Amino acid sequence: MIPIVYTIVFSFNDARRTNIVWRGFTLDNWLGICDDDRVCEAFGNSIVVGVTATIAATVLGTMIAIAIVRYTFRMRTLITVLLFLPMATPEVVLGSGLGSQFVNMGVERGLWTIIVAHIMFCISFVVVTVRARVASLDPSLEEAGRDLYASPGQVFWRVTLPLLMPGILAAALLCFALSFDDFIITNFVSGNAETFPKFVYVAASRGIPPQSNVIASAVFFLAIILVVIAQLSAGARRRKLAKTG
Amino acid sequence: MAFGAFANTGPDLSASAPRRRSYVALILLAPGILYLVATFVAPLGSLVLTSFKEPGGDFEVGEYVYAFRWENYAEALGRFGEIFLRTFGYSLLATIFALIISYPLAYFIGVTLRRFPLWQSLVLILVIAPFFISFLLRTLAWKAVFSDEGPVVGFLQAIGVFGPEQYLNGTAFTVVFGLTYNYIPFMTLPIYASLERLDLRYVEAGGDLYAGPVQRFWRIILPLSLPGVVSGTLLTFIPASGDYVNASKDFLGSTNTVMAGNVINDLFFQSFYPVSAAVSILLMVAILIPVIAYVAKSGSEDLL
Numbered sequence: 001m002i003p004i005v006y007t008i009v010f011s012f013n014d015a016r017r018t019n020i021v022w023r024g025f026t027l028d029n030w031l032g033i034c035d036d037d038r039v040c041e042a043f044g045n046s047i048v049v050g051v052t053a054t055i056a057a058t059v060l061g062t063m064i065a066i067a068i069v070r071y072t073f074r075m076r077t078l079i080t081v082l083l084f085l086p087m088a089t090p091e092v093v094l095g096s097g098l099g100s101q102f103v104n105m106g107v108e109r110g111l112w113t114i115i116v117a118h119i120m121f122c123i124s125f126v127v128v129t130v131r132a133r134v135a136s137l138d139p140s141l142e143e144a145g146r147d148l149y150a151s152p153g154q155v156f157w158r159v160t161l162p163l164l165m166p167g168i169l170a171a172a173l174l175c176f177a178l179s180f181d182d183f184i185i186t187n188f189v190s191g192n193a194e195t196f197p198k199f200v201y202v203a204a205s206r207g208i209p210p211q212s213n214v215i216a217s218a219v220f221f222l223a224i225i226l227v228v229i230a231q232l233s234a235g236a237r238r239r240k241l242a243k244t245g
Numbered sequence: 246m247a248f249g250a251f252a253n254t255g256p257d258l259s260a261s262a263p264r265r266r267s268y269v270a271l272i273l274l275a276p277g278i279l280y281l282v283a284t285f286v287a288p289l290g291s292l293v294l295t296s297f298k299e300p301g302g303d304f305e306v307g308e309y310v311y312a313f314r315w316e317n318y319a320e321a322l323g324r325f326g327e328i329f330l331r332t333f334g335y336s337l338l339a340t341i342f343a344l345i346i347s348y349p350l351a352y353f354i355g356v357t358l359r360r361f362p363l364w365q366s367l368v369l370i371l372v373i374a375p376f377f378i379s380f381l382l383r384t385l386a387w388k389a390v391f392s393d394e395g396p397v398v399g400f401l402q403a404i405g406v407f408g409p410e411q412y413l414n415g416t417a418f419t420v421v422f423g424l425t426y427n428y429i430p431f432m433t434l435p436i437y438a439s440l441e442r443l444d445l446r447y448v449e450a451g452g453d454l455y456a457g458p459v460q461r462f463w464r465i466i467l468p469l470s471l472p473g474v475v476s477g478t479l480l481t482f483i484p485a486s487g488d489y490v491n492a493s494k495d496f497l498g499s500t501n502t503v504m505a506g507n508v509i510n511d512l513f514f515q516s517f518y519p520v521s522a523a524v525s526i527l528l529m530v531a532i533l534i535p536v537i538a539y540v541a542k543s544g545s546e547d548l549l
Binding site: 061063064067070072079086087089090091092094097099119120127177183188196204212213216217219223224227228231 | 292529
């Protein structure tokens with residue numbers, strides 16, 4: 001808890017370039033978040049990377065999750081191992097591997113190579129999360145749909161997908177959080193592009209501007225609010241079920 | 246289930262019987278699997294190839310040709326052998342500390358607070374709260390806390406444990422502390438997930454059979470929460486062993502606390518790709534061997 005309090009408190013610090021010593025309370029950093037425009041640019045890049053990687057990884061991962069639970073196919077073990085390995089490999093190895101691949105191929109590194117890397121490490125986490133939801137899905141609901149003459153497409157879009165939605169959303173949130181906070185892999189594949197964590201890392205040697213504490217604090221409050229809302233609505237739904245059921 | 250418990254895996258997977266329409270499966274699998282082959286398997290292969298390269302004829306930093314050069318590995322082991330041992334030691338210590346802190350915490354949330362869902366949610370949010378703030382900034386905050394002018398060093402000097410010349414930042418203590426702190430949620434959540442499903446009637450039955458509290462813990466609670474402990478250990482040990490932020494000199498480390506990740510990072514950015522690749526491969530092998538042994542021993546039927 002100490003680091004969180006520290007980060008939030010120091011977002012109100014009356015400092016310019018380096019934010020280490022407490023110099024008194026001010027709201028300037030919050031009112032002028034973009035006074036250090038590099039912070040804002042890095043933050044914007046993080047959002048772009050996070051959203052793009054989340055959408056792509058969630059789609060790819062959900063497809064794999066459905067296939068793994070619902071179908072038998074050859075090379076199942078091999079595919080399971082392939083999905084497990086990225087999670088069991090230290091991030092430095094993933095990052096330096098993809099990084100040296102880009103160097104070997106002469107690919108210029110930038111925002112899109114970061115996106116490529118983030119999709120890669122998100123897929124496995126999406127598969128794990130969505131797969132649990134697919135496995136607990138009651139197949140009789142889909143059968144009921146077919147009995148009512150729904151086409152396979154209709155069954156998927158109107159029965160299967162809505163029922164999987166909570167799992168898919170959880171996977172997407174996890175992926176976005178992982179992507180937003182990733183520094184280790186990003187560092188190897190980013191070239192000159194800066195995400196928010198990379199900005200903080202680079203700035204660490206010469207002093208962090210207080211605006212980065214503002215952005216971190218704002219993201220923190222937003223996330224906490226979202227989680228509390230999700231918890232409360234889940235609790236309300238449970239109570240409602242308990243009443244009607 | 247090693248990693249599955251982290252995502253709170255639901256009931257058994259046989260609920261819907263697998264169907265045999267493999268062409269649909271192929272369509273569903275192909276894009277994602279091809280993507281992983283291109284961005285995970287191929288880079289690993291390229292890493293192996295790179296680790297055997299040597300500097301090109303007209304040597305310029307970053308120009309290398311393939312030469313089946315084992316010396317890169319000899320160099321990696323010779324120069325960085327001690328660093329590998331340190332990496333392993335730090336990650337192991339951090340994993341053990343995280344387990345010691347997380348188990349009681351997870352038990353408290355998953356079992357003690359079971360009757361109070363609101364409190365359970367609140368404490369759970371506290372555990373995951375650090376996830377929502379950049380981990381680099383959190384680590385920098387610890388650096389400030391442990392700094393020479395910070396409260397901890399001041400206190401230690403005031404009570405006479407520390408002399409005026411002694412410091413904390415950049416020591417093994419701060420690096421292991423940082424690693425432990427950063428990975429505690431990864432340990433707590435899977436253990437919580439398996440303890441939350443623990444059927445307390447088993448524990449009661451143990452009590453009825455005259456098992457003391459210690460026996461009930463060792464023979465009932467711990468074995469039933471083992472899947473969570475296994476995935477928590479892996480989720481802590483693996484990222485900790487590859488971490489190069491905590492140990493880097495701008496954060497909690499110094500030149501005396503360099504870990505394998507720092508070596509890979511530094512060599513990579515000095516364009517010494519072959520040796521960097523050799524260190525990466527060695528690190529991956531060094532991590533995978535204990536992980537596979539651990540997973541095999543703890544009897545995980547399904548890795549995902």
